[in-house]
Structure formats: structure tokens, C-alpha cells
Amino acid sequence: MRLRKTAAKNPPTSLKSESLEPHRMHSEGQFLTTDQGIPISETDNSLKAGVRGPTLLEDFHFREKMMRFDHERIPERVVHARGAGAHGYFQVYKSLEKYTQARFLTDPSLRTPVFVRFSTVGGSRGSADTVRDVRGFATKFYTPEGNFDLVGNNMPVFFIQDGIKFPDFVHSVKPEPHNEIPQASSAHDSLWDFVSLVPETSHMVMWLMSDRAIPRSFRMMEGFGVHTFRLVNAEGKATLVKFHWKPLLGTHSMVWDEAQKVSGKDPDFHRRDLWEAIEDGDFPEYELGLQLIPEEDVLKYGFDLLDATKLLPEELVPVQRVGKLTLDRNPDNFFAETEQVAFCVANVVPGIDFTNDPLMQARLFSYLDTQLTRLGGPNFAELPINKPVAPVHNHQQDGFGRQTIPTSRANYHPNSLGGGCPFLANPKQAFTHLQERVDGRKIRQRSGSFNDHFSQATLFYKSLSKPEQQHLVAALEFEVGKVERKEIRERVVNQILVNIDLDIAQRVARAVGVAPPKAVKPSKAGKKAKNAVEASPALSLENTPKDSIKTRKIAALVADGFAGKELAHVRKTLEGLGAMVEVVGPTLSPVTSMEGEQVVPHKTYLTASSVLYDAVYVPGGEKSVAALKRVPVAVDFVREAFVHCKALALSGEAGTLLDTAGVSQLALPPPTKGVEGAQGVVRSVKTETKGFSQLFADAIAAHRHWAREAPPPA
Template sequence: MRLRRSSPKTPPTSLKSEQLETFRDRPEGTVLTTDQGIPISETDNSLKAGVRGPTLLEDFHFREKMMRFDHERIPERVVHARGAGAHGYFQVYKSLEKYTQARFLTDPSLRTPVFVRFSTVGGSRGSADTVRDVRGFATKFYTPEGNFDLVGNNIPVFFIQDGIKFPDFVHAVKPEPHNEIPQASSAHDSLWDFVSLVPETAHMVMWLMSDRAIPRSYRMMEGFGVHTFRLVNAEGKAHLVKFHWKPLLGTHSLVWDESQKLSGKDPDFHRRDLWEAIENGDFPEYELGLQLIPEEDVLKYGFDLLDATKVLPEELVPVERVGKLTLDRNPDNFFAETEQVAFCVANVVPGIDFTNDPLLQARLFSYLDTQLTRLGGPNFAELPINRPVAPVHNHQQDGFGRQTIPTSRANYHPNTLGGGCPFLANPRQAFVHRQERVEGHKIRQRSKSFSDHFSQATLFYKSLSKPEQEHLVNALEFEIGKVERPEIRERVVNEVLVNVDFEVATRVARAVGVAPPKPLKKAKAGKPAKFTVETSPALSQERSPRDSIKTRKIAALVADGFAGKELAHVRKTLEAMGATVELVGPTLSPVTSLEGQQEKPLKTYVTASSVMYDAVYVPGGEKSVAALRKVPLAVDFVREAFVHCKALALSGEAAALLDAAGVSQLAPPPAKGLDGALGVIRSAKSETKGFTQLFADAIAAHRHWAREAPPPA
């Protein structure tokens, strides 16, 4: 029997299947309600005690909205579904007892076990690692005082200011509901529709369009706690704090063309990189950095430190590096550990406390609520990967998945049957919420200190190097160019980008086919904030260390007749510096050098490409080079490495491969000696003195952006 839909003008009088409506069939003029049909007039701000006060538990609309959102996926995580994890330890350099009583931050002799989970955010478990996306950087510290979860990202700000908007944002960035397209991509109408209507997203969008959203690896990626927390010492004195993770290998990224190709050639690129590095003993290392701010300075810097869409420039408050995180062991079982690990922002230890950041307040509720569905009930903390090393004693009882077997008759407090155990802890050793005065009207309203949405987006863009700025604009052109509805493209340009940078808005408008924006009227000059910066060089990845090639992977292209003695020398030198050299040949069968020695390639031109490596090296040997020139995939290996601005080294006859690849805009190869222009190292003959060191210097530079074509006029 065919079901009829009721006309909006004649509502049905009984509950029948005809009332089932699709998202598209919702009549115009429909009023937003709760699941119980209660009309809602405000869904952008949670209910708070005063505009800068804490979120109130009685906000039933917020709780219902967040609860429904948290339980939308079973059993996959709603966000951060695709991840990789590793075990390790953290050790503080010196006691921070001046700021906190947390033992893992005050005892330099203590090695605190950790488990870290890295992840993409928007895609499903089956999506690719290298998509343009925010990356999760969540760390579980198994401290003597209980578990502390620092649940952060590789970007220091977020899209929204109030957690009540989180379901709206995630719904907008996820695949569109009518066709579940596109997977793991923000280049579609619903995300940019949301961005164009919610100006507080502007700053985060600039980060998302930057190279930060396509990291080279998890090992070369910064992490941030995003929110402003509190550190509280034993005397009750508090400081505001921003948490940072600084990778010792530096912060580096892929280029967009690489990331797209890797999604097809090796969708597990980041997972594999992390796993192999740890298996090879190249343990990823990060330093914990703190920005410490007196509580009274919360509004000192021209913005509100409780606003998660703002970054505190390091030029105003330097990052103090206080300890090191080392990841030295891969999981024994991916599901039991990486999938079942449950992070919760509410997991803090004595000496660390929350602030009234309205996004943080929402996460305190949301993470715990999510685990109840994803891990089958309230006993997920008893799973081995979540179990604290600190002893656990409480009166929690029963529930799905109970693993411990309590034997006491007393499961309540107070009691005499159990001898009064467990006793209440001494307040000086227990977690005690920081006392602060809270007063204000119950109100759904954003604080005026949260009202500036564009100045830091502009700050971020202006702080980037010219190549980074160019990549960001190219990303905007790609993403907005995928938007089908012209009115959305127009709003993004005229309501968002023009407020960030007029030149950027003009270029993007031309690229996506909308009318160029009109210049904004210059605002009257007001009194500038006392503590501001025009640019923050620390926001640019170009300032990352460039003095090491440790863990870099170099492809050596070979065929029969290659210069074996030269290859052996170059490989030995680079590997002594901590790099890895992998031979790539026509097949996996051995190839024979000029000297008659055989080498077995690890990869072939079919199974590998330059996007999987940090640099490419081609040893000399007339026969070998002649053979490589006849293999289109080998020639393309060189061409791609050149186009992606990677270090290239070609000795003797191998320089001819640049001509074959069609990228010979360099000067002719040297008749004798060396040439290293634009990160392309060429020698007139094999084993020229200084060849390998020049190549190593070029690899350490990561990219050579001068090769990139200039932007169109």
C-alpha cells in the first residue's frame, strides 16, 4: 500500500506512519522544538549564570540537543572516528609546584605512563588519513592521583564559542544527509552555508584552509589543549593556562596535491608512518608547553581568554617548555586499545581545574555521555586501556560490562558494615573545585567580550609566509569552488572573507564565479588595545626547525647499471644522520650495479611514488638512467618531487631525467662541480665532494617553495 503524506494545512488527528517526514519535506515556517514539542526561541547560546558564567545543568534544551548528538553513531565515534594510537610516557623537567599540586607536574623523577590517540575529525573509520581536516591529539595521563585527559587538536582554536552549537557545526561538516556525500571533506554546500551564517567560524576556517590541516605526519604535528584551563597550587593560588605540544622534529605539512594522491595510493599513510617509526625505534617526541596567565589578566589582551575561537599569541605570552612526551610502544591490539580508549575532558586531577569557557563546559557533559552508548554502559573505565593506575574505591554498582567483582556488603556512604570504607580524602590531597564567585541572571546570551570574530582570522593570515598564504587561498578556491549554490559562495565571500582580507576575498570571488566584493568602510579609529600584535610569526610553520633529517624517507631510483659505489656512500651518510633510504626499482627482483653488486629494491614504480617520500635521489650510471627514462612512472617520480618542492639529488647522467620530466627550468647542469639551486642537487659526475651534505641540507629545509609558480595576475 502506498503511503500518503498529510498536507501541512490539514494536520492528522492520529499518530500514523503518514506523519513520518523527511528533512526536505519539512513545511516552511516550522518552529524549532525539543523532542517533546516544546517551542525553542534560542539555540545559539547555552543557559549560563551571567554572560560569562558557567553553563547551568537545568538547560534542558542544551542537554537534549547534546545527548541526541552524542548518541547518533553506534558504535563508531561521532567525530574523531578514524585514529591511530601509541603508548609512551611523560616526564616533567622541573617541579611546577609554584603553579600546581598535580604530582605528574611536580615530581621530575616520575615517569607518567600515557596513551595518545591521533585522529581525523570529520571522516568515518574507513576514510583516508591525509584528507584536509582538523587532527585530534588526545593524551591520557595515568597519574598516581587518577587519569588526566588532555583532549586537544592540532589547531589551537575552534569553530564555535558555545558548545550548544557543536551539533549544528558537526552536522554541517559531515556528509550531507540526503546522499551521504562527500566523505571526509568540508568542500560542500552545508559546511560553507553554516560558515557564511556563523561569523565566529572565520578564524578556525583560516586554519582549516592552511597547511596545518594536511600534516606531513602525526610525528610532525603540534597539539593544543584549545581551551583555557586553570592550574591550582597547594595553597589554592590559581593561574590560567594554555596547553601546547611541540614536536621535536618540527611542524611540517604535505602539499594539497600530495595529500589527495596519498588518499588513493596509501590511505593509511599517517597510521603507517606512526607505527613504523615506533617499530624502528624512532620514537616520536613532543615537549609540553605552557602559557601561564594570572587570573586577573583574563581580559588583558584585547579578547576574552574564555573564547575558544581565539589564540593567545606567543609574542604576548611565551610558551614555557616544561616536560617531554615520548611514544615508545605500539598497541598490542587496535580495537582493545585505540578503539576502546575513552577520553573525557572532565578527567582532571588535583591541581588542574576548569574555567567557564562555554565550549569547555559543554564538553564536560558531552564526552562522558557519548561513552555510555559507544562503549555499552557506565563501566567503560574498567576496560584495560581506560583503567587508572591509581587505586579505585567507590560505591558504583552493576551496569553493562562490569569487570571488577566488589565483595564488600557496604555499597553506600556512610556505612559501618564496611568499617566506614572508603573514607573521604583529606581536602588537601583530593580534587576540590576552585571556589569563585558566580552571580548573574539566568540568560541565553553571549558575552560582549566574545563579539570580535575577524581580527584574529586576519592576524593568522598575515602571520603566514607568502607560500603559506598562497596555499591557503588555493584551498579556499578549491573548497568554495565545490559549493553548488551561488548564493552560498557569495555569502562566504561578502560576509566572511571580505572581513578577513579584501585581497583574499577578491581573488576567491574571481575563482568561484561571484561578483567581486566592495571594500569595507574604514571604521573610525578607536583606542587600540594595549596588548595586541599585528602579526604572530609563531603561527607560521616556516619557523619550524630546519636542522635535522632524522626519520626522513628518501627514495633512491635504480635500474641495472646504477652507480653502486656512489649509492652506498650516499646511503651510509644519510642513514648516519637518521634518515632512511629505500631503493625503488622496475621490479622487486635484484638490480645489478656498475660494479657488479646486486641490490634488492624495496618498492617498485607501480607500488610507490614520490608522494610517499620526503626526497628523491637518482644515482648516476648511463645504463641505469637510460632505462629509467623509458619508464614513465620513474620519470613521473622525478617530476612530482620537483613540482611538490621536495629535495632532489641527481648525479652524473641522472640530471637528464629533469629534461625527460619536463621540469628543466633550472640552469643547465654543471660541466664540473656541484649545483644546488632551488633544492635540486646536481653533480657533473658521481661522488663529487660535498654532494651528500648539500642534499642533506636541502632535505632538512623540507620544501623549496621558490619552485612554485607565481599566482595569476
């Protein structure tokens, strides 16, 4: 039904793509065999002693087929279980040799192949895409010097400061153990019990309750390395760095009601969106941004840069965009690539090094240890998707799933039997840990520089626009309102929220049935420092680029008698700007315009929904509009698009659908002449009015029109 662009069918080849070719199984024109290559002519009946007799143990094909089926599932990831992946490449704009010796950051002519995996964190593999959750944004760079894994999220901070708390946090946010409910949701007692007792979670909780937790798509989602890393140049000089991914389409989110409905209409919404965009040739693009900080400034900004619950405002240290990531090829096989890809925080290359961030230090162990269990042993790095393009030579020996065939008699170092090979690399080309002075007593204690748990949570909230703030408070009211134990609700309000913002605490308290606090009391949980900046505009989604409608999806609702010439004109304009228009009709049978021409719908009123689109357009035509008014699900397209503050275009008679949808009292008076586009609702007196299409395109580019949003309850 849907016409694909051809650009993605033969995307640019890469070194990594070529390296996977020997492992691809092309079955076209081939006969069936066992895993040993033995030809098979029958696979529908097991070998039996007579047609009604018992199955015989000697049926090797049956045993192999059943054994492989029984074991075709590997343990799913504890977190980030539900994911989607894509291949692509990264290219730096200009050499960063002043800061690092990593070749993929110093050679602008080098196209470094990458594999990116996006994911939700809390839910299982079977959960929905659009739940309120953190999203993983993990990138494996297949560099000439080995693999570098930038394992990040779509939020720049984390819930905890020390990795030893990670099992506690994950256990608390997962479904409660006595009934495995709720799935892929943090709206339950155990998570908020943990939050109310661990104030270092405060900042991340604000991000989780914000619109950032329900992104429009993976293609419109920022990524962050979370930790402070080091870049090290050829002279051994180190510079602290924070990594950012900036989507070229801007950063956009859903509204909560919309996200919940999408979960029911299409639980694979984000995975499908990424796949279809690449198939259509609309390759997702992100720029790599760096915040570069001299080592001596680690404590300069009023907090410790080793604290993963803190962010460095862009107003203090601007993000320098240094290169571009392009995702141009879908996986050939989900399991072999997206499911078996193994990211390890410990995978770095010469020129990139770690810091003493206690959360990062724990992840250096945890990720490797996880892959040993999940992928069956220590040889997971030999799986095709994980294998580096750089040559691998070492004395690692045997184990489950070994794919390399060593030929040397010597599997130790030093040796003479193998001619001393593989020999040690030149120190200037090898990875060398930064020689950092380390001394102190062995101690289980948090640094005092990590004690401020609330000031950046306040900074984040004050950085948001009024609609974003309202959405955040509404999310807290929903989530904490799901908590059954009143004492937990009281702790959340009186020990966490009140230290972030008194107004938030009072509003949430009233909504969840606890006494509103009257004043902020000095917290015993940790000091609240004064922020170097009072607000960071870069943190608000309202300040994302809104100058393009590229890849936006628009539903055009039609019935027999629609204005065909107008639809053709609007469609040509929007698609010329890079958007995608899908015609939605009563059935998949052709619909006839008022001019007598036929159009075949892409979807029907029942198989589509406004929540699956960025905007809704209804062309004029008296007969068509009258038919739409008689179909409740068609009217719902208009009502939901209006309530969700999306761009709406209603031409001629279609403007009366606002009355039918019951939202006319919230809209502006109908136009008396020409075209009007107030609050993202574009209407015209007649069809084919000049300027209609462009005004609609401008409304789509704005993403949302919050002036239409219903005010919060008093």
C-alpha cells in the same frame, strides 16, 4: 623486506603496561576454547541433524561464535572516528609546584604512563588519513592521582564559542544527509552555508584552509589544548594556562596535490607512519609547553581568554617547555586499545581545574555522555585501556560490562557495615574545585567580550609566509568552488572573507564566479578589534626547526647499471643522520650496479610513489638513467618531487631526467663543475662528487623549496 631496528622490540616497561598484562591473551601453544574456556575440536562445521540436515539450536559454539561476530563492531565515534594510538610516557623537567599540585607536573623523577590517540575529525573510520581536516591529539595521563585527559587538536582554536552549537557545526561538516557525499571533506554546500551564517567560525576556517590541515605525519604535528585551563597550587592559588605539544622533529605539512595522491596510494599513510616509526625505534617525541597567565589578565590582551575561537600569541606570552612526551610502544590490539580508549574532558586531577569557557563546559557533559552510548554503559572506565593506575574505590553499582567484583556488604556512604570504607580522602590530597565567585541572572546570551570574530583570522593570515598564504587562498578557491549554490558563495566572500582580508576576498570571488567586493564594509556580525601584535611568526610553518633529517624517507631510483659506490656513500651519509633510504627498482628482483654488485629494491616503481617520500635521489650511471627515462612512472618520481618542492638529488647523467620530466625550464642551468644545490635540486657533473651527500641532507632538512612553486594564475 624492510629491516627494523630492534630498539622498539623491548621498550621501557611502564606501570600502565604492566597493569595491562593480566588482560592480554597469549594464544601461542594454546588450544581453541569458547568464551567459557570449553575446549573446541571443530570450528568449520555447525552441528546438524544429518550431514544435509538443519543446524541444531543446541550448537552453543556456533551460536556464541556468530553472536560475537554479529556484535564485534561498536558504534563508531561521531567525530574523530579514524584514529591511531600509541603508548608512551611523560616526564616533567623540573617541579611546577609554584603553579600546580598535580604530581605528574611536580615530580621530575616520575615517569607518567600515557596513551595518545591521533585522529581526523570529519571522516568515518574508513576514510583516508591525508584529507584536509582538523587532527585530534588526545593524551591520557595515567597519574598516581587518577587519569588526566588532555583532549586537544592540532589547531589552537575552534569553530564555535559555545558548545550548544556543536551539533549544528558537526552536522554541517559531515557528508550531506540526502546522499552521504562527500566523505571526509568540507568542500560542500552545508559546511560553507554554516560558515557564511556563523562568523565566529572565521578564525578556525583560516586554519582549516592552511597547510596545518594536511600534516606530513602525526610525528610532525603540533597539539593544542584549545581551551584556557587553570593550574592550582597547594595553597589554592590559580593560574590560567594554555597547553601546547611541540614536536621535536618540527612541524611540517604536505602540499594539497600531494595529499590527494597519497590518499589513493596509501590511505593509511599517517597510521602506517606512526606505527613504523615506533617499530623502528624512532620514538616520536613532543615537549609540553605552557602559556601561564595570571587570573587578573584574562581580558588583558584585547580578547577574552575564555573564547575558544581565539589564540594567545606566543609573542605576548611565550610558551615555556616544561617536559617531554615519548611514544615508545604500539598497541597490542587496535580495538581493545585505540578503539576502546575513552577520553573525557572532565577527567582532571588535583592541581588542574576548568574555567568558564562555554565550549569547555559543554564538553564536560558531552564526552561522558558519548562514551555511555559508544562503549555500552557506565563501566567503560573499567576497560583495561581506560582503567587508571591509581586505586579505584567507590560505591558505583552494577550496569553493563561490570568487570570489578565488589566484596563489601556496604555500597553506600556513610556506612558502618564496611567499617566506613571507603572513607573520604584528606582535603589536601583530594580534588577540590577552585572557589570562584559566581553570580548573575540566568540568561541565554553571549558575552560582549566574545564579539570579535575577524581580527585573529586576519592575524593568522598575516603571520604566514607568502607560499603559505598562496596555499590558503588556493584551498579556499577549491573548497568554495565546490559549493553549488551561488548565494552561499556570495555570503562566504561578502560576509566572511572580506572582513578578514580584502585581497583574499577578491581573489576567491574571481575564482568562484561571484562579483569581487570593492571595499571592506563595516561588519554587522561583530566588531573587529585591533590585535596586540600585527603578526605572530610562531604561527608560520616556515619558522619550524629545520636542522634535522631524522626519520625522513628518501627514495633512491635505480635500474641496472646504476652507480653503486655512489649510492652506498649517499645512503651511508643520510642514514647516519637518522634518515631512511629505500631503494626503488623496476621489480623486487636484485638490480646490478655498474660495479657488478647487486641490491635488492625495497619497492618498485609501481608500488611506490614520490608522494610517499620526503625526497628523491637518482644515482648516476648511463645505462640506469637511460632505462629510467623509458619508464613513465619512474620519470613521474622526478617530476612530482620537483613540482611538490621536495629535495631532489640527481647525480651525473641523472640530471638529464629534469628534461625528460618536463621541468627543466623551471630549474636552474645544469652545473658546469662540481656540485650545485640551488632551490633544493642537488646536481653534480660526475658521480661521487665531494659534498654531494651533505648538500642533499641540507636540502632535505629544509623540507620544501617554495621558490620552485609555480606562480598563481593571474
